[in-house]
Amino acid sequence: MVAEFTLNNLIYLDTIDSTNLYAQELLKSKKVSEGSVIMAQHQTAGKGQRGASWQSKPNENLLFSLILEPTFLPVSKLFYLSKIIALALVDFLDKMAVGSAAIKWPNDILIAGKKIAGILIENNLSAACINSTVVGIGININQTVFDKEMHATSLKNEQGIEVQPRELLSNLLLAIHSRYIQLHQKEWQKIDEDYLQRLYKYKIWAGYQDQFGNFQGSIQAVRDNGQLEIVTEKGELRTYNIKEVRFIN
């Protein structure tokens, strides 16, 4: 069984470079167990996907990292971890009635086309095994002003009310725990169905950009290894790794 993720294992920090970096340091010292959570009010060097930084105004948002030990997961199914974490965030936002949340491949969380949460998963592998994973999550809670090019929103922008980020943590951990159990029980099909049901622009014609330029396409599938399949208007099936394709509208 997977032990519950509770606030008993919470390390609450005022300011830190990045909760993911802090979690990785803890793992190196081996003084940490599955379910440990590191939360910070402010990050001075928050990490985003693809080497980007994660900007967040101090004290306004929920920033944390959860340590997992998914040693039961075959490396070939690693992307399922990404799927269940994205689904847990969608479940959580559904419960908060924030509006219809969608998962923009691979795992950005959007409300009405704007990003409300980001996920950065860092796996520590040895040969074909997963030793440990740091799941970093940033959810925009009370921040109302974002750079325009970020196309971001927050709970406050959507619902007009302020909540203490820390108050949301235990419900979010519950949501992650129930999806993590699905992963542990190898419910691949159910996870796939739920992921595709909430996948942004799934089977909808939309604009994309790849190394050859802009094109209209429709997402057909996400492979077990996380690659995205898009069919073009000419009927050509193109497959992408992260970074190789951009959504343009």
Ligand code: BTN
């Ligand atoms: C993304 O680029 O969408 C992923 C953003 C992940 C941000 C979170 S905030 C808490 C944790 N610590 C980090 O340094 N990054 C993640």
